[in-house]
Amino acid sequence: MSGKKLTTDAELEMLQDVSFSYFLHETNPDNGLVLDKTEANWPASIAATGFALAAYPVAVERGFMSRAAAVERTLTTLRFFWNSPQGSELDATGYRGFYYHFLDMRTGRRAWQCELSTIDSAFLLAGALTAGMYFDANTADEHEIRTLADALYRRADWQWAQDGGGMVTHGWKPESGFIKYRWEGYDEALLLYILGLGSPTHPLPGNCYAAWTSTYRWEHCYGYDYLYAGPLFTHQLSHIWIDFRGIQDAFMRVNGIDYFENSRRATYVQQRYAMANPLKFAGYGGCCWGITASDGPGPDTIKVGGIERQFYGYLGRGVPYGPDDGTLAPWAVVASLPFAPEIVLPTLDYCIHQVKLTAFNPYGFKATFNPTHPVKSSNPYGWVSPWHYGLNQGPIVLMIENYRTGLLWRLMRDCPYITSGLKRADFGGGWL
Incomplete structure (x- = not known):
């Protein structure tokens, strides 16, 4: 991305x-x-696989791959998940219609004794439903895509994932049972609750959503009133699939905005925080922001310019309360493009042309960079993550597409499970 x-x-x-x-x-x-x-001997991510399923339609529309190739890849993926072992064995692929966070790339079995993840399963199922909506041709293969996507979604037992409580648990392990944490406080679980409420087979009860929204925090930061969540990605991922413009649930009706406007404000809070730069990190400014759950240069404690700085590895960084160690994620800036293009586009321009964060990388942006960390680097802008993550690549592809054409929003507006889930969560107005 150089030259003219x-x-x-x-x-x-x-x-x-x-x-x-x-x-x-x-x-x-x-x-x-x-x-x-992209680290050696790393496993697969079911969330990244869900993003891939949603990205294949974009690739067909943009000419990045043929429809036939996309159909073949999609079918392979959906058949694998439908036929893979579901059960309480320690090395199954999933259980109760949900799947383990990490799977062995080759065998597709559970990796690293990880948890059965409700949120990552939600991303996977949202990707499957996207495929089912897009591949609508009257051919045997595309009919099978629709059938499998539907069957996978119907198999997920959302009631089981509640474990008898008001809100949905983060997940489950065959060794120890349910994880003690539940999805509470505003975050990316917006999509999870809507998918769970829309299920025709094992739906979440209606009071589940109200229980979740009762844990929200409405805040005033940097001149904006908004529904608070610290990491930027939490304001983005549900919006990949659902067009929240002009539709409101009870919480948003009271506050007079919608979730789309909320994400716009959260994006501005990120920029304002970087401009204020309360912790005096290098590089932060109006065109250099984007703090989210991400890779980092740590763990490390180093004196930089007379200040002792603590740097972290992978962590849920957030604004305005931290943690913040000077690490910025350009992919998370891109994913806010539909909400605030007027501040996102200049920031992208800066990251691409000045900091050259896409130069010589096979997949565009590396995960993160940290201008404060005193690493010996060929990039004068400091430490740059050595890795690409599937979880970052997906939102770039999908949110650019929503900004340009609204493709995913259009597809999912017609998905009966999404509209049913929204209505059961008491959303109304707008396109609903």
Whole structure:
């Protein structure tokens, strides 16, 4: 991405293309599983696989892959999940219609004694439903995609995942049972609750959603009143699939905005925080922001410019209360493009052309960079993550597409399970 300056549209298309190529090259063609990150001997991530399923339609529309190739890849993935072992064995692929967070890339079995993840299963199922909505041709293969996507969604036992409580648990392990944490406080679980409420087979009870929204925090930060969540990605991931413009639940009706406007405000809070830069990190400013759950240069404690700085590894960084160690995630900036293009596009321009964060990378943006960390680096802007993550690549491809054409929003507006879930969560107005 150098030489003569491209138009914004051409630049976005190029970023989509190079980001999508992660899914072309870091996927096992035998089972459709997508590598979590580009480190040696790393497992697959079911969330990244869900993003891939949602990205294949974008790739077809943009000419990044043929429809036939996308159908083949999608079918392989859905068949794998439908036929993979579901049970309480320690090395199954899933249980009760949910799946383990990490799976072995080759065998598709549970990796690292990880948890059966309700949120990552939600991303996987949302990707499957996207495929089912997009591949609508009257052919045997596309009919099978629709059938499998539907069957996978119907198999998830959301009531079981509640474990008798008001809110949904984070997950389950065969060794120890349910994880003690539940999805409470505003975050990416917005999608999870809507999918759970929309289920025709094992739906969450209606009071589950009200129990969740009762744990929300409405705050005033940097001049904005908004529903608080610290990491930027929590304001984005549910919006990949659901167009929240003009529709409101009871909480948003009281506060006079919708979740889309809330994400716009959260994006501005991120920029304002970087401009205020209360912790005096290097580089922060109006075109250099984006704090989220991400990779980092730590764990490390180093004196930098006379200040002792603590740097972290992978962590849920957030604004304005931290943790913040000077690490910025350009992918999370891109994923806010539909909400606030007027501040996102100049930031992308800065990250691409000044900091050159996409130069010489096979898949566009690396996960993160940290201008404060005193690493010996060929990049004058400090430490740059060595890795690409599937979880970052997906939102880049999908949110650029929503900004440009609204493709995913249009597809999912017609998905009966999404509309049913929204209505059971008491959403109304707008396109609903």
